[in-house]
Amino acid sequence: MNSGPRLVEVRKNVLKQNDVVARALRERFHEAGVLVASLVSSPGSGKTAFLEKTLISLRPRYRVAALVGDLATENDAARLARSQAPVKQIITGTVCHLEAAMVQSALAGWNLNDLEFLFIENVGNLVCPSSYDLGEDLRFVLISVTEGEDKPLKYPTIFNGADVAVITKSDLGAAVEFDEAAARCNIQAVRPGMEIFKLSAKTGEGMDKFLEFLEERRLLSRPAPAASIG
Amino acid sequence: MHELSIALSIVEMAQDEAQRFGQAQVQAVHLRLGLLSGVAKEALLSSYEMACHSTPLEGSRLLIEEIPIEVFCPQCAVPRKISTDLWFCCPQCGSPTPTILHGKELEVVALEIQE
Numbered sequence: 001m002n003s004g005p006r007l008v009e010v011r012k013n014v015l016k017q018n019d020v021v022a023r024a025l026r027e028r029f030h031e032a033g034v035l036v037a038s039l040v041s042s043p044g045s046g047k048t049a050f051l052e053k054t055l056i057s058l059r060p061r062y063r064v065a066a067l068v069g070d071l072a073t074e075n076d077a078a079r080l081a082r083s084q085a086p087v088k089q090i091i092t093g094t095v096c097h098l099e100a101a102m103v104q105s106a107l108a109g110w111n112l113n114d115l116e117f118l119f120i121e122n123v124g125n126l127v128c129p130s131s132y133d134l135g136e137d138l139r140f141v142l143i144s145v146t147e148g149e150d151k152p153l154k155y156p157t158i159f160n161g162a163d164v165a166v167i168t169k170s171d172l173g174a175a176v177e178f179d180e181a182a183a184r185c186n187i188q189a190v191r192p193g194m195e196i197f198k199l200s201a202k203t204g205e206g207m208d209k210f211l212e213f214l215e216e217r218r219l220l221s222r223p224a225p226a227a228s229i230g
Numbered sequence: 231m232h233e234l235s236i237a238l239s240i241v242e243m244a245q246d247e248a249q250r251f252g253q254a255q256v257q258a259v260h261l262r263l264g265l266l267s268g269v270a271k272e273a274l275l276s277s278y279e280m281a282c283h284s285t286p287l288e289g290s291r292l293l294i295e296e297i298p299i300e301v302f303c304p305q306c307a308v309p310r311k312i313s314t315d316l317w318f319c320c321p322q323c324g325s326p327t328p329t330i331l332h333g334k335e336l337e338v339v340a341l342e343i344q345e
Contacts, residue, residue: 010244011337160266191328192318193328
């Protein structure tokens with residue numbers, strides 16, 4: 001006798017595999033005492049210039065490294081390598097975002113204990129990266145003054161999923177009549193309480209405050225490990 | 231457009247689960263999809279068809295239950311659903327609502343199988 005279809009319960013997160021890898025990465029990062037920050041934004045909002053400036057500024061005092069994701073070319077890795085920090089390019093092919101497993105394999109051969117800061121530059125995309133946890137401590141979402149103040153309202157998911165907003169290319173603000181108050185208001189609308197930095201990687205304006213924040217966050221999340229050895 | 235890779239994961243997960251029931255044929259996959267999951271329903275539905283192609287799930291349906299965004303209003307001290315324009319404030323009192331209770335779901339909840 002042929003009975004009808006039967007409903008069976010599953011209850012499984014579709015991105016479970018990614019989340020499991022991300023969780024393992026987060027544990028590794030924590031054990032190694034490295035603060036990991038990722039960067040998301042639309043293409044051309046200044047992720048690489050901002051990251052290059054950050055690496056150069058931190059490098060005299062800290063051991064820093066970066067992973068950078070793009071669909072094709074190693075151009076960004078070459079640019080970031082000018083900072084003298086270890087940099088690895090992740091070429092995603094046709095994939096529009098980074099996944100935790102890509103970060104995991106890119107880290108093969110790196111000793112995380114040798115690092116204090118690791119930056120992960122995601123593929124330039126304000127949609128797809130939002131679904132994928134990479135195991136990072138902090139996710140920065142960048143918005144350049146040339147993009148329009150309503151970017152956060154158009155892409156609320158990525159802004160809501162990030163920890164900190166960074167307004168880049170502040171040196172061009174006057175030229176494009178950037179309405180900073182409106183941008184801040186829109187960011188707060190989609191992510192209440194979000195911390196916001198405004199800076200220019202070109203002139204260095206606002207970089208100090210941002211670097212101070214990074215150093216503080218590293219101290220906060222990475223207490224001296226000596227006491228916990230047991 | 232990451233919906234295709236999401237759809238491939240759903241198909242893979244459904245196939246694995248169906249194996250628990252021997253030669254069961256999956257007729258439908260029930261999915262809970264939060265409005266804040268970063269996955270677009272229409273794109274996922276068309277990707278699903280592609281992902282099923284030449285697999286045992288070919289011809290199966292993806293049934294999506296959309297989950298509204300629910301936040302916690304610190305002022306009213308109750309959960310509130312927010313509208314789809316994604317302004318994170320209480321629809322009653324207007325307070326900012328940083329705490330999200332629901333809306334990020336991307337979960338296979340059940341399969342319809344024919345044994």
